Amino acid sequence: MQKTEQTHSKEASLEGEQLPTTKGFTAKLKSVNKYRCAAGFGVISIALYAFLYFYNTDLTHIAQATHDGDKTWFFVPIVIALVFSLIHGSFTSHFWDALGVKAKS
Amino acid sequence: MFNIVILFVVGFIGGMVSGFIGSGGAFVLTPAMMSLGASGIVAVASNMAHKFPKALVGSIKRHKYGQVDIKLGIIMGVFAEAGVFYGKEVMTGIRATYGNAGTDLYVSLVFIVVLALVGGFVLRDGIRLKRSGKGDNEFETPKFAQWIQSIRIPGTMVRFSAIDNKEVSILFIAPIGFATGMLAASIAVGGFIGVPAMMYILGVPALRATATELVVAFIMGMGGTAFYAWEGFVDIRLAMIILAGSLFGVQIGAIGTTYVKEYTVKFVMGMIMLIVLVSRLIKLPVYLHDLELISALDPILIDILNKLSFATLALALISGMLVITSALIKGMMEHRKDTATEIARRGYEQDLAVTTAES
Numbered sequence: 001m002q003k004t005e006q007t008h009s010k011e012a013s014l015e016g017e018q019l020p021t022t023k024g025f026t027a028k029l030k031s032v033n034k035y036r037c038a039a040g041f042g043v044i045s046i047a048l049y050a051f052l053y054f055y056n057t058d059l060t061h062i063a064q065a066t067h068d069g070d071k072t073w074f075f076v077p078i079v080i081a082l083v084f085s086l087i088h089g090s091f092t093s094h095f096w097d098a099l100g101v102k103a104k105s
Numbered sequence: 106m107f108n109i110v111i112l113f114v115v116g117f118i119g120g121m122v123s124g125f126i127g128s129g130g131a132f133v134l135t136p137a138m139m140s141l142g143a144s145g146i147v148a149v150a151s152n153m154a155h156k157f158p159k160a161l162v163g164s165i166k167r168h169k170y171g172q173v174d175i176k177l178g179i180i181m182g183v184f185a186e187a188g189v190f191y192g193k194e195v196m197t198g199i200r201a202t203y204g205n206a207g208t209d210l211y212v213s214l215v216f217i218v219v220l221a222l223v224g225g226f227v228l229r230d231g232i233r234l235k236r237s238g239k240g241d242n243e244f245e246t247p248k249f250a251q252w253i254q255s256i257r258i259p260g261t262m263v264r265f266s267a268i269d270n271k272e273v274s275i276l277f278i279a280p281i282g283f284a285t286g287m288l289a290a291s292i293a294v295g296g297f298i299g300v301p302a303m304m305y306i307l308g309v310p311a312l313r314a315t316a317t318e319l320v321v322a323f324i325m326g327m328g329g330t331a332f333y334a335w336e337g338f339v340d341i342r343l344a345m346i347i348l349a350g351s352l353f354g355v356q357i358g359a360i361g362t363t364y365v366k367e368y369t370v371k372f373v374m375g376m377i378m379l380i381v382l383v384s385r386l387i388k389l390p391v392y393l394h395d396l397e398l399i400s401a402l403d404p405i406l407i408d409i410l411n412k413l414s415f416a417t418l419a420l421a422l423i424s425g426m427l428v429i430t431s432a433l434i435k436g437m438m439e440h441r442k443d444t445a446t447e448i449a450r451r452g453y454e455q456d457l458a459v460t461t462a463e464s
Contacts, residue, residue, distance in 0.1 A: 049349070056342050067337025077154055077334045077341040078327075084345055085158030085352070092352045093166065096360065101433075103170060103363040104440050 038098040041091035048087055052080075108141050112343070113350035115422075116155070120351030122425040124163045124358020126374045127318030128296020129425065131156060133418045134347060135293060147340050150333035152293065154344035157326025159351045164319035166359040172313050174267035177303075178320025180275065181282035185295060185321050186328045188286020196290060206395035213385045213392055215291050220382035223301045228375025234368035244367065250308030253277055267303075267313040281306060282321070289325055296322065297378055304371075311370040312362055361429045364436025373428050377421045384417035 052059070059076070066074045096102070115137050119130020131152055138148035167173050200208045246254070246268070254271050262272040281302040289295030296318045303314035333339050362370070391410050393399045402410075 049345070052342060052345055059341055063337045063339065063341070065337070066334070071335065074335050074337070075331075077339040077344070078330055080341050081154050081158045081330065081344065081348070082161075084348055085161050088349065088352050089158070089162035089165070092162075092356045095353070096356050101357065101360060101437070103360045104436065 034094065034098050038091065038094035041087060041094055045088045045091040048084060109346055111137065111141065112346045116347035116350030117354040118422045118426045119347075120159055120163075120354025121358040121361075121429055122354075122373075122377065122422055123159060123319070123322075123351070124166070124355035125315065125361050125425070125429050126296065126358075126370060126377070127163075127300050127315035128294050128322055129377060130351070130422065131293035133422050136415055136418065138343060138347075143340065143343060146333075146338050147343070149293070150330075150336075150338035151340045151343040151347070153326055153329040153333055154339045154341060155347040155351060157323050157330055158348055159355050160319045160322035160326055162352055163355040163359055164316065164323055166356060167316035167319060167362065170316075170359070170363055172316035172362065173320060174265055174309070174313060174317045175320060176263070177265045177267055177278070177307075177309070178317045179324065180263070180278055181285065181299065181303075181317070182321045182324030184279045184282025185286035185289065185299070185325050188283035188288075188295075189290045189325055189329060190286075191283070192287035192290025195287070203396070206392055210392040210396060212291050213389055215288070216385040217382060217389075219288065219297055220378045220385070223297060224375050224378025224382060226305075226375075227301050227371050228379060231368045231371030231375055234371065244310050246308040247305050250306060253306055254308060265307075265309075267309045267317060268307060271308075273307055277306065285321060286325060289329075295325060297374075300374065311367045311374075315362070315370055315374075357433065358429060361433040361436075364440065365432045369428070369432050373425050376428070377425045380417060380421035380424060384414045384421065387417060388414040 059080075062073045062076050065072075115134055116130075119134055122129040134155075135148045135152050138151060139145060143151065164173055164178070168175070196208055196211070199211050203210075250268075254268065254273055256274060256277075257272075258274040258276055261274040261276050263275050263278075264270055264272050281299065284302070285295040285299035287295075288298045296315075299321055300311075300314045300318050303309040303317065304311055309317065330339065387410055390399065390402060391407050391414075394402045394407065
């Protein structure tokens with residue numbers, strides 16, 4: 001009876017934090033998610049650079065046309081830069097996080 | 106392929122420095138692109154197109170650490186944009202009168218004056234702060250900034266979180282922003298004026314000033330990119346290759362700021378500025394020669410001076426990278442050690458509590 005009470009009090013003291021088994025599982029899950037996020041954004045980032053490679057002639061044509069006076073697509077470089085910053089920025093953030101390079105908490 | 110690797114690496118180092126001190130990198134990237142075959146205007150435009158997404162990512166990252174004053178950044182950024190356009194007009198006027206050598210000489214003179222005065226002051230302050238052994242909690246507002254903060258001009262006062270929610274007149278922020286933009290239009294690194302001005306005129310702590318400068322750089326870069334994109338000068342492929350490396354770097358630079366003290370930021374900034382100053386001094390005879398203000402120089406000597414100047418610029422970035430990396434590694438190791446000690450202490454206390462309860 002006394003032993004049961006002690007077990008209960010031990011669990012209660014850990015209630016604020018989580019039980020060791022749950023804590024370990026959450027940490028493991030977070031760690032797996034961390035790698036998945038890095039890999040996911042990495043794949044999208046590579047896809048974006050592949051897009052840039054395959055459409056590089058079209059992008060050059062757009063720049064040339066803009067320079068020659070047709071301003072229809074002048075915003076394309078700005079949109080590309082913004083999209084890359086969001087996707088590649090997320091990838092690089094998760095990349096360093098997965099490697100353990102994190103800010104001081 | 107080799108060129109891509111070079112741009113990626115230079116982008117990475119430039120990004121790291123930008124993430125840490127809020128600016129920098131552009132002074133090496135533009136000549137690097139030109140040496141790889143891009144024309145001057147395309148190099149400047151593409152550099153601008155990689156700068157604003159980098160500043161965006163850096164400012165978001167540092168905002169998460171509570172270092173950015175968005176309001177101050179936006180106000181300064183708006184005035185900086187005006188400064189950029191005025192600076193471009195000044196450059197165009199000088200080019201029309203004295204040619205390319207004239208603008209080069211103007212840029213070098215601006216570099217030398219700003220870097221010698223401001224860079225020397227920032228470095229001296231960083232060293233003084235380190236020697237005094239004061240921590241971040243003992244931040245003292247400079248006397249001049251205290252005076253600026255004490256001036257009340259009705260209808261112009263704005264409250265900023267970066268200076269402990271004190272008020273400063275927008276009339277003092279306007280010229281700082283404008284000068285930042287003018288410098289950015291001349292030497293591509295407006296932060297060499299913007300950050301020290303925020304620190305010593307407005308009284309913003311170094312870590313917050315460098316983080317807020319990223320917002321200013323984003324606004325300036327966005328405006329500049331729109332301007333060059335309208336003219337069709339942006340080579341987005343070139344810009345995105347540099348961005349690929351610089352976004353890796355900017356994350357490291359931003360993370361690094363969470364492990365260092367105020368004086369490290371000042372030290373890195375002052376050091377980079379003074380090394381860049383040396384680079385400009387090395388190249389000064391070449392510009393004077395081009396303008397026929399001194400006797401003709403041997404072409405071999407001109408080549409040597411050009412290469413030496415570029416190598417010194419690269420040295421500025423590499424030195425910055427080394428100091429940031431070592432500060433980051435040292436900071437992380439100390440933090441891990443402290444965390445391990447804390448966990449061990451807590452574990453011991455918990456065990457002790459359980460043992461006491463059992464007995």
